[in-house]
Amino acid sequence: MFTDRDLKQLVIPLLLEQLLLMTVGIADTVVVSYAGEAAVSGVSLVNSFNTVLIYLFTALASGGAVVISQYIGRKSTDKAGEASSQLLLISAVSSVVLSVLTLLFGRPLLTLLFGNVERPVMDACVTYLRISAYSYPAVAVYDAGAALYRSVGKTSTPMKISAAANGINIVGNVIGVFVFHAGVAGVAYPSLISRAFAAAVITKYCFSDRTAVRYRLKWVLRWNADLMKRVLGIAVPNGVENGVHQLVKVALSSLAALFGTYQIAANGVAQSIWSLASIAGLAMGPAFTTVIGQCMGSGDTDSADFYFKKLMKITLVLSGMWNGLIFALTPLLMCFYAISPETKHLVIWMVLVNNLFNSISYPFAGPLGNGLRAAGDVRYTMIVSIVLTVAVRLLVSTVLSLYLNMGVMGIAWGMGVDLTIRGVLFHCRYRSRKWTSFQVI
Numbered sequence: 001m002f003t004d005r006d007l008k009q010l011v012i013p014l015l016l017e018q019l020l021l022m023t024v025g026i027a028d029t030v031v032v033s034y035a036g037e038a039a040v041s042g043v044s045l046v047n048s049f050n051t052v053l054i055y056l057f058t059a060l061a062s063g064g065a066v067v068i069s070q071y072i073g074r075k076s077t078d079k080a081g082e083a084s085s086q087l088l089l090i091s092a093v094s095s096v097v098l099s100v101l102t103l104l105f106g107r108p109l110l111t112l113l114f115g116n117v118e119r120p121v122m123d124a125c126v127t128y129l130r131i132s133a134y135s136y137p138a139v140a141v142y143d144a145g146a147a148l149y150r151s152v153g154k155t156s157t158p159m160k161i162s163a164a165a166n167g168i169n170i171v172g173n174v175i176g177v178f179v180f181h182a183g184v185a186g187v188a189y190p191s192l193i194s195r196a197f198a199a200a201v202i203t204k205y206c207f208s209d210r211t212a213v214r215y216r217l218k219w220v221l222r223w224n225a226d227l228m229k230r231v232l233g234i235a236v237p238n239g240v241e242n243g244v245h246q247l248v249k250v251a252l253s254s255l256a257a258l259f260g261t262y263q264i265a266a267n268g269v270a271q272s273i274w275s276l277a278s279i280a281g282l283a284m285g286p287a288f289t290t291v292i293g294q295c296m297g298s299g300d301t302d303s304a305d306f307y308f309k310k311l312m313k314i315t316l317v318l319s320g321m322w323n324g325l326i327f328a329l330t331p332l333l334m335c336f337y338a339i340s341p342e343t344k345h346l347v348i349w350m351v352l353v354n355n356l357f358n359s360i361s362y363p364f365a366g367p368l369g370n371g372l373r374a375a376g377d378v379r380y381t382m383i384v385s386i387v388l389t390v391a392v393r394l395l396v397s398t399v400l401s402l403y404l405n406m407g408v409m410g411i412a413w414g415m416g417v418d419l420t421i422r423g424v425l426f427h428c429r430y431r432s433r434k435w436t437s438f439q440v441i
Contacts, residue, residue: 001291001294001300001307002307006153007287007291007310010153010290011284013156013158013159014150014287015279015283015318016159017158017162017283018279020159020163030336031173031176031177031186032173032183032184032186033265033269033338033339035183036120037261037265037339037340038118038261039124039183040265040268041121041124041261041265041268042120042123042128043124043184043187044264044265044269044271045113045114045121045125045257045264047271048246048252048253048271049250051246051249052249053098053102054139055239055243055245056094056239056243057091057095057136057143058143059236059239060091060143060144060239061140061143061144061147062235062238062373063087063231063232063235063236063238064083064086064087064144064147064235065147065150065151065286065290066234066293066373066374066440067080067230067231067441068087068148068293069290069294069297070297070440070441071441072213072293072297073294073295073297074297074298077212081212081213081214081215082224082227083230083231084144084148084151084215085216086219086223086224087147087148088145088203088206090228091140091141091143091144092137094140095136095139095141096136096137099133099137102136103130103133106130106133110125110129113250114253116257117257118261121261124183127183127185128184128185128188131185131191132191132192134192135192135196139195139199141199141202142198142199142202145203145205145206148206148211148214149202149205149206149211150289150290151290152212153290154211157210158202161198161202164197164198165194165195165198168193168197170190171190172187172194173186173187173190176190230440230441233440234376234378234440237382238373238382240382241382241385244390245389251394252394255397259401259407259408262342262343263407265343266339266343266408267350267408269339269343270346270354270408273326273347274354274358277323277326277354277355278358279322280319280323281362281363281366284314284315284318284366284367284370285366285367286370287367288367291307291311292304292307292308292371292375295307296374296375296440297440297441301436304436305436315367319358319359319360320360322359323355326355327351330347330351331348334347334348346408346409349409350408353409353416354412357416357419360420361416361420361422362423363423365418365420365422365423365426368423368427369381369385369422372426372430375435375438376438376440377429377438380429385422388421388425389418392414392417393414393417393418395414396410396417396418397410397411397413397414398410398414401414
């Protein structure tokens with residue numbers, strides 16, 4: 001069903017898009033670091049919370065992508081278009097609700113999560129969260145549109161939109177911090193503007209006739225209970241899984257806040273570089289969803305098995321090469337951060353630990369899991385992920401950080417242990433072939 005050329009045209013734009021998307025967070029962190037370590041600490045702490053909500057939108061988009069891909073595999077383009085329209089509806093409604101709740105209860109929540117941080121850090125957190133909340137609907141709407149284009153294999157369109165949006169964001173960051181001296185707000189508003197731009201453009205494309213599968217206003221404005229059930233049947237378990245995962249990350253950020261401003265800053269910078277290092281694995285996730293989803297939609301489990309193996313080989317090679325490159329560039333990247341030598345030294349060690357696990361364990365824990373979900377095996381992946389996130393990542397990180405006095409390095413090791421166990425369990429699940437017995441549509 002997919003030639004080598006098809007896979008190349010699918011994967012390369014996904015890689016470039018992930019690279020462009022990651023530069024948003026990195027640009028924010030680099031530029032805001034020139035406003036002081038309190039500012040960069042505030043941005044990093046709020047980003048850990050923002051990621052919880054953003055991953056919920058990603059989970060919705062992933063659920064929609066599975067259903068859309070399977071309908072495309074079955075050659076039901078109208079059903080695929082209706083499913084994508086329903087995805088836009090639920091994404092817009094849910095994101096507006098979460099945006100309003102964040103604006104209403106953001107400060108008490110930040111106090112609960114990060115109450116022990118210094119006053120300048122908390123002030124930065126409040127400012128960044130308030131502005132970020134306005135962008136949640138844009139993030140959700142963009143994810144819905146990108147899910148449609150990725151499902152039909154046209155991954156170059158989201159990539160080009162991301163390129164333009166990132167250009168807007170980076171230029172805005174420089175103007176906000178160095179021209180207007182707006183500090184945290186100077187990087188928050190450009191992110192809002194760039195996300196709104198991306199959402200508007202992708203939505204316009206999805207309503208056009210560029211693809212056989214597209215939005216229609218009559219489908220967007222009408223609640224289809226059957227299709228919504230199918231989308232949410234994938235999205236809700238995935239959302240619960242991602243939500244727990246990101247809440248634990250927030251808890252670990254709260255844990256990092258106990259070790260002082262320099263370790264908070266090191267954790268924030270390291271996470272930005274970790275995000276860059278994860279690009280290969282993250283890019284392959286949607287590739288698994290599209291390819292395995294279309295194979296399973298057509299009822300061809302043998303082809304699905306073939307592409308599971310082929311895509312895993314590609315993922316392992318890409319992840320190894322990419323993580324090695326990012327670690328080699330880390331000392332150079334440190335030159336762009338206005339942080340102390342002690343903080344830079346800690347960042348390099350954290351990146352080393354992360355990239356080792358990210359190149360070996362994450363291809364099985366991440367992209368392979370996407371393939372299982374695309375086949376409809378969502379309950380198993382959800383249970384395994386939730387249990388390991390809480391019982392391994394949170395517990396091991398806490399023990400290493402607090403009781404063995406490893407500080408934020410303990411968080412890096414805890415994450416690696418979680419990814420390794422998860423990868424082993426997902427690989428065993430794939431080998432069992434139980435994923436062939438599920439039916440999404």
